[in-house]
Amino acid sequence: MTHRIAILGASGYTGAELVRLISGHPNMSIVALSGQRKAGMAMAEVFPHLRHLDLPVLCRIEDIDFSQVDLCFCALPHKTSQAVIRDLPKGLKIVDLSADFRLREAEAYKRWYGNDHIAMELQAEAVYGLTEFYRDEIRAARLVAGTGCNAATGQFAIRPLISAGVIGLEDIILDMKCAVSGAGRSLKESLLHTELSEGYHAYALGSSHRHIGEFDQEFSALAGRPVRVQFTPHLLPVNRGILCTAYVSGDAAEIHQTLTSAYVGEPFVQVLPFGTAPSTHDVRGSNFVHIGVAGDRIDGRAIVVAVLDNLTKGSSGQALQNANLMLGEDETTALMMAPLFP
Amino acid sequence: MTHRIAILGASGYTGAELVRLISGHPNMSIVALSGQRKAGMAMAEVFPHLRHLDLPVLCRIEDIDFSQVDLCFCALPHKTSQAVIRDLPKGLKIVDLSADFRLREAEAYKRWYGNDHIAMELQAEAVYGLTEFYRDEIRAARLVAGTGCNAATGQFAIRPLISAGVIGLEDIILDMKCAVSGAGRSLKESLLHTELSEGYHAYALGSSHRHIGEFDQEFSALAGRPVRVQFTPHLLPVNRGILCTAYVSGDAAEIHQTLTSAYVGEPFVQVLPFGTAPSTHDVRGSNFVHIGVAGDRIDGRAIVVAVLDNLTKGSSGQALQNANLMLGEDETTALMMAPLFP
Amino acid sequence: MTHRIAILGASGYTGAELVRLISGHPNMSIVALSGQRKAGMAMAEVFPHLRHLDLPVLCRIEDIDFSQVDLCFCALPHKTSQAVIRDLPKGLKIVDLSADFRLREAEAYKRWYGNDHIAMELQAEAVYGLTEFYRDEIRAARLVAGTGCNAATGQFAIRPLISAGVIGLEDIILDMKCAVSGAGRSLKESLLHTELSEGYHAYALGSSHRHIGEFDQEFSALAGRPVRVQFTPHLLPVNRGILCTAYVSGDAAEIHQTLTSAYVGEPFVQVLPFGTAPSTHDVRGSNFVHIGVAGDRIDGRAIVVAVLDNLTKGSSGQALQNANLMLGEDETTALMMAPLFP
């Protein structure tokens, strides 16, 4: 049986990445692609790398017949996403890639995103889309909220450690290095090639980045008490890849053992031998996560490093993994491709 | 039925690319991987991006039991390759990625590569591996010689035009721009990141690059008379992608029409609308070729631009395409993955 | 004596490059910097790399007292530039970096730029700013028109050869590879880091790029008859550097000798030993031009390769070199800094 798929916001990078991945899926067929400003254009014009595929022309959302759609990926900006999803048919399965349904508390949403949420009633049924930790809920969900790419990377490093109680909760530091594609296809001077290549910088200093809302929510829920991390993102001149260097207190060997056990059997998460540093090179274009652990020379301090491809495992790959679950497919279908190196 | 595959020279980039591609093939199983200097190492150490795969440990060639192998990819340096292949079982199907069996004349081989060929008897049965033009011979072949990556790119732009007699033969110029991975994983000061990034240069000025031997052989055979092109390679600071800007005399519309017709039905070759410039971005990591044609403001002059990924369609993807034919598989199996962009 | 300098359009890359260069000039003082949209901002905000300098705040052009300015660099977009310069005081020395005063014929201007020229009366006194070939005229000029960066690169390779009559005029091909900064600091999707890094493409196929107007004008004037070249620009994922691969007919040794003689004594132009290929790496951030020559295997065909930094020698460095002449300074003042490598 072939599932009929719509992608809203197909003219952005996460939309294109969804098309790339789904093109290798034996049981999915893309029946609609929306792009408000580029409606009427062929995908081959918008993304020439997809020209070998037979795809629907970009249309406006209001022109899609959702009765002929089994599952809809929503790759729209936050705020737009909630307004669109509110008006979609109530029975339609939806995987949202925006930030709109990640935070369970209306107040937290407003604090981090600045606007009131207009579809909080849907938030009640939304499941947080970090597959490895919400697998059963996702399988049963109608609406899944994809995670932030930084948030995913940090959680892969830290969640099992909080659950197992093997690290201190007062001094978790996440130093994050992010690829440029995380900022999307938006026209900003700061995203020009000339402004970015051959250099790098931190931004959102002082733990002011929006993805912190997700860390607060998820880590606090796991710990059963408020947990607040320090988090500094850096923008790096590469197109894909996030690396999180996490500084924690705890016994490094125990931390390594805890992570290894937590991810046994997980098809996409690889915990490297103790002391090995992972590289974003080794996950590019793939749905894999690599995690390394080392002890510091200072007793009781450890470093956990996690890497993934922000567009794949950090966004569209995660979304497809969730869609597979929601549609009764094997979770790994169309997602086991090897990384591209060099 | 599963074909048992060996890869000789698996610690280089074309070897790793073969593993990447074959990992998605439903009917191939890798049973042996050789790497003389790294014998005994796990592939996960040599190429951590492949660590999710269950692969044989690297071994020495002499330790492979070729009676248990159906097809052998040979990704060794030229000169080494002929010596190794000469000693392989005579019934073993072989796809060679080196330069050793590309040139039919011993003299031409010696002129371009500097050494005598020690296995010219095998050259007699070798088929030149440019699939789209030697498909039937490849299907029946035991030994297929993969093309040079520059040679492939230039031929996709030019072959149909010589065959159709729509361009002049006296003034073909191929200005080639090549990615760094074409130089392999060799330890040379000139290949350091510091030496290459943020700049570029021509090399092998004066049509002295070895791949010219292939152009001479193939274009002359097509034309039925000697054809000699000008060819200047340039090294660019990217990892994958070749772009050939071909300057030819002829009618641009006729050239476009000729190429369009020549590649109708070809699964991997896309001729773009007239006047459209292709980009290496749009074929990265894939087996596709994009070709663009435009007329110059000078009557009777035209430009043909062809792009492909040197490691995939220019080398390992082409090799797998040929292996599929030799093994009776569909030619496109495991090769239809979409390019990676951005 | 200190010359008082104004820079119009100081919020773009050529403006910033002028500031960088002039900051090392012992006899120039920047007294005004304009930036219409960013008026009121400190340069340290617009270009933090200049924050160590004591510079005027960005202002609007109409707020500059030109009676206190000795020389004005005009780094505005074409079309804007002619309107602004038309209204500047008639005695003010001006170096224009736009395309507005490069083409002597109104008709040629309109053909390549699409609009009518509104200040053709000034064109009469404008001198074409390719210093090495218009040095005396520039010294005496009030208004100098900086060249296109591609146009400069191609002319360094070809002008002496036309003057000496050592190459054919019918089959000159200039295959140009350009860095991203040549496109300026403009907000275009095609200039995003994600769209450019790790790939490349040709554009303006068919000799349709505007800089051809300069080649036509200059080469025809030198030859005393119409000369039309083929010219294909390519966009490369580096920030600085142009490389021109020129294919010409002629005797390579004679060509090398001609270029060597032509540039003897030139402080900024280096002709490399015969057969040596220049690299953009070796001129980055400097005002130097490197030129290499080789003979093709085809008798009577040669390759000339020229490289320079598009923002320095191709634009702002050239402009300062011209300003030095116009102000009676040594031509090389503040321009002899070594390239930055790696």
Place this chain on the structure above:
Amino acid sequence: MTHRIAILGASGYTGAELVRLISGHPNMSIVALSGQRKAGMAMAEVFPHLRHLDLPVLCRIEDIDFSQVDLCFCALPHKTSQAVIRDLPKGLKIVDLSADFRLREAEAYKRWYGNDHIAMELQAEAVYGLTEFYRDEIRAARLVAGTGCNAATGQFAIRPLISAGVIGLEDIILDMKCAVSGAGRSLKESLLHTELSEGYHAYALGSSHRHIGEFDQEFSALAGRPVRVQFTPHLLPVNRGILCTAYVSGDAAEIHQTLTSAYVGEPFVQVLPFGTAPSTHDVRGSNFVHIGVAGDRIDGRAIVVAVLDNLTKGSSGQALQNANLMLGEDETTALMMAPLFP
């Protein structure tokens, strides 16, 4: 008066950077350049970007007449450096760029570098070359030991804070991001363009990098008690630039004020407005340091970010700054060039 300068190890990147900088110095003349393996070659062959300069041919160290040298830069590998410097004339002024004279304790040297030190008697007179903090000692010194580039970056962020007692000493974390040129021009597979571009990774996990020896020595001396930091270096695919993200406990406003006061009047150190993040783009090719400070949302936690160019301020620029002091020149001579952007 012109100072006669020798550079030992001129075929590496720090050697070339010294030549670049000194070429703009009015009172220095390079009289000898050594390169053991490349002796006899012209610098224009080894570093074509320096071909416009009139430089001595590379020679062997034993062929230099040191009686004709006023100051010698030693850009050799550690261990080699101490053996060479031990045998130089005792009255010769020396600026060493290696690690050999940075650590005052023989034991610390052996722990971090693995070999015994064979010239500890010279260590007694060596002055640690972090100019801003050892200016008077350097002015009087005969032998100055250049700092590690990571060590310099971290110390610019932290030293004044320890001196002023405004941060905790138990939980300093330095997350360092380093450019590729820091690894030098050495032939390692891991430094190939293909291995590095488009990705990044941490290394020396667990505070095992050699530059820690410098942090321990310097921070402990400042505090008057042992201080041990956590330090994780990351390798980034750019050629120049180090960024240190320092996590400290303390009052952010007080930290900002302390740094601002500490660097008042320093020609090369810029403390940015509170909350501003510095970028390596803004110091490339220059001798400047930019420092930013922000408070975390967690009370009592702050972030200090420092950036510099590892080859300039982190190595050769620092060395020239020290040489200027040792020779009675103005400290900033030939070092005030603006950064190169873009």
